[in-house]
Amino acid sequence: LLAHFLELKRIDLYMHYDRPLAEEELEKYREALRRRGKGEPIDYIMGIGHFFNCQIETTPAALIPRPETELLLEKVCLAEKRGKALDLCTGSGCLAIGLKRHFPEMEVWGGDLSSEALALAERNAKLNQVEVNWREGDLFAPFEGEKFDLLLCNPPYISEAEYEKLDPEVRDFEPQMALVSGERGTEFFERIAREMALYLNDEAKFYFEIGATQGEDLLKLFSSSHFSNLLLEQDLAGHPRFFSGVFLEKE
Structure with missing residues (x-):
């Protein structure tokens, strides 16, 4: 979720672990965590998934x-x-x-x-x-x-x-x-x-x-x-x- 909302690859989270987050980024991530905490599927939270080499919007x-x-x-x-x-x-x-x-x-x-x-x-x-x-x-x-x-x-x-x-x-x-x-x-x-x-x-x-x-x-x-x-x-x-x-x- 964090990588998605920061528009980074997961490996980049480790390479830039000390990068400070803007307040807007933090709020988006907090909202995503709130939704996930209520059980909402990750694919709906991110709004995008992958299927057979295709990008698929998920709602x-x-x-x-x-x-x-x-x-x-x-x-x-x-x-x-x-x-x-x-x-x-x-x-x-x-x-x-x-x-x-x-x-x-x-x-x-x-x-x-x-x-x-x-x-x-x-x-x-x-x-x-x-x-x-x-x-x-x-x-x-x-x-x-x-x-x-x-x-x-x-x-x-x-x-x-x-x-x-x-x-x-x-x-x-x-x-x-x-x-x-x-x-x-x-x-x-x-x-x-x-x-x-x-x-x-x-x-x-x-x-x-x-x-x-x-x-x-x-x-x-x-x-x-x-x-x-x-x-x-x-x-x-x-x-x-x-x-x-x-x-x-x-x-």
Whole structure:
């Protein structure tokens, strides 16, 4: 925090340990400490974070980008190189922006129900000098008439009961609508499975971040003959965290 508000690298704090602080600098740092003392996440206090070699503005309008989501994008970039991509529930826009930065020629779209989150995503796209086609609306609704070759989604996937047990740093500061997905935590995945056929080209790939206990439920949910190559992969902690597959237009 101190390095951020002094606009220094952390190593500079040690090299200039005896530098006196101006009163304005002290007050900014004290205010940051007060906020941190109340449990507010550091990323919100600093207002900026890093994700997949991108700078991402962080505000309570959207979830703070997490290492698990960065790993999801890494898997996508290793497997995909072309096509028209859609990032649903885009939040801060980190997935869409990271994908566009990695593949400048790819046509990337992003959508979110929250106008505040979408405004944040638009600012982040400008910050990282990429062009993404943003749309506001509920899941696929704003993309009527469009077809995609790649679908990314890190949707709300926490159940109502799990939400009450979350760390206060998450529960009290990050947006509930970006976290909770009904009584079971799978409401968004159920909707995606029902609606995605109208918006994906044949043999389109999809990649989701999921709850650690939801893998078997999603394998059952996507078990119809419209889906193939279903794959569950673990995060760095060894939990099932990523679900991917291929959409088949014909049964």
